[in-house]
Amino acid sequence: xxxxxxxxxxxxxxxxxxxxxxxxxxxxxxxxxxxxxxxxxxxxxxxxxxxxxxxxxxxxxxxxxxxxxxxxxxxxxxxxxxxxxxxxxxxxxxxxxxxxxxxxxxxxxxxxxxxxxxxxxxxxxxxxxxxxxxxxxxxxxxxxxxxxxxxxxxxxxxxxxxxxxxxxxxxxxxxxxxxxxxxxxxxxxxxxxxxxxxxxxxxxxxxxxxxxxxxxxxxxxxxxxxxxxxxxxxxxxxxxxxxxxxxxxxxxx
Numbered sequence: 001x002x003x004x005x006x007x008x009x010x011x012x013x014x015x016x017x018x019x020x021x022x023x024x025x026x027x028x029x030x031x032x033x034x035x036x037x038x039x040x041x042x043x044x045x046x047x048x049x050x051x052x053x054x055x056x057x058x059x060x061x062x063x064x065x066x067x068x069x070x071x072x073x074x075x076x077x078x079x080x081x082x083x084x085x086x087x088x089x090x091x092x093x094x095x096x097x098x099x100x101x102x103x104x105x106x107x108x109x110x111x112x113x114x115x116x117x118x119x120x121x122x123x124x125x126x127x128x129x130x131x132x133x134x135x136x137x138x139x140x141x142x143x144x145x146x147x148x149x150x151x152x153x154x155x156x157x158x159x160x161x162x163x164x165x166x167x168x169x170x171x172x173x174x175x176x177x178x179x180x181x182x183x184x185x186x187x188x189x190x191x192x193x194x195x196x197x198x199x200x201x202x203x204x205x206x207x208x209x210x211x212x213x214x215x216x217x218x219x220x221x222x223x224x225x226x227x228x229x230x231x232x233x234x235x236x237x238x239x240x241x242x243x244x245x246x247x248x249x250x251x252x253x
Contacts, residue, residue, distance in 0.1 A: 003119045003167075004071060004095070024051065024113060029141075029192060029246075030058045033110070036188060036250050037139055039063045043107035046131060048096045048124065049114035053079030053089075059110070060089050067106075069094035097123035101131045108132075112141040113246070116159070116169045122178050129182040129253055138184065138251040143194070143244050145169045151229040154222065155244065158230075162215050163205040172247050184251035193231070194246040198239045 033055060039045060039062045047056040050068040056079070060066045066089045070076050076091040083089060094100055096111070097120050109128045115121045128138050143159075145152040145168075152171060159166040172191075179186070206212050219232065219239060231243035 024054050026194075029248075030054055032190075032248065033112070033139055033141070034058050034062070036248075037108055037110075037137060039108060044105070045108040045110065046099075046101070046106045048094075048099070048109060048111040048128070049117070050079060051075060051112075051114060053082065055110050055112050056089050057083060057087075059108075060087055063088065063108075065090060067092060067101075069096070069099070071095055097121075097127060099127045099131055103130055104133045105131050106133065106136060108137050108139065110139045112139075113143065115140070115142045117165050117167055119167060121167075121170070122181070125178050125182050125184075129184060132253040134253060136253045137187070138179075138253070139248075140175075140179075140251065141246060141248045142175075143169045144175070144191075144247045145171050146229060146245075147171050147173060148229070151226065154226045155230065158215070158218060161218060162202065162211070165205070169244075175247070175249070179249075179251055184253060187250045187252050189247065189249040192246045192248065193243050195231075195241050195243045198241050 037059065039059055041062065041064055043063050045056075045059055045063045045066045047059070047066055047068045050056050050070050052075075053068060056066045056068040068076065068079065068089050069092050071093065073093050076093065080089075080091050092100070096114070096118055109132055111124065111128070115124060118124055132138060145155050156166070156168050159169060176186070202212055202215060206215065216239065219227070219230075219242075232239065233241045
């Protein structure tokens with residue numbers, strides 16, 4: 001099956017999990033995005049792969065309009081049903097790698113905790129650059145892997161085991177190279193240690209107990225260095241949580 005079609009089917013089943021996700025609804029993380037961008041009532045924002053719509057809903061009160069896109073129609077329907085009719089968010093089904101907008105259409109493009117699902121994330125960056133106005137801002141957030149090869153492989157294997165829609169969490173150095181390729185200028189960056197409650201994280205994307213046990217076994221049998229790299233927390237041998245790095249960066253066209 002085509003990777004994008006697979007992702008659509010998987011996210012259709014998970015649509016409620018992302019709207020209600022504690023991880024994706026973290027107030028401090030969303031407030032940082034709003035503070036960095038500080039959008040005005042004259043600006044039009046494109047939120048790519050909106051998922052649960054948290055970024056779109058955070059920025060909409062300050063912007064002229066927010067266009068929230070996603071590849072999965074039911075995700076958009078869920079977000080639309082969670083807002084008031086007079087909110088200035090317009091919803092559109094769109095592929096992040098082939099945005100259906102004219103050049104120089106937006107003041108701001110955002111993409112949060114989604115690019116690790118994209119088959120060709122470099123195409124998203126190219127498209128973001130294309131649709132931004134000169135001087136426009138791209139606010140990008142995603143889970144990132146360690147620069148250490150073994151830790152990179154471990155994290156991505158773990159994520160793919162739990163979630164078939166996972167593509168790859170890139171290293172920060174890889175993302176910077178891609179953004180620089182398309183002539184973006186880095187304005188600001190930060191790393192947040194994102195603690196993930198294990199059961200919430202595990203059940204968001206797994207359908208069977210067999211898969212859950214495979215994920216647990218994979219973590220429990222990993223060597224100490226790899227368990228340390230994900231900041232594993234256990235209580236009486238039961239996994240309580242772990243943490244990964246989330247990179248936020250703001251770029252200018």
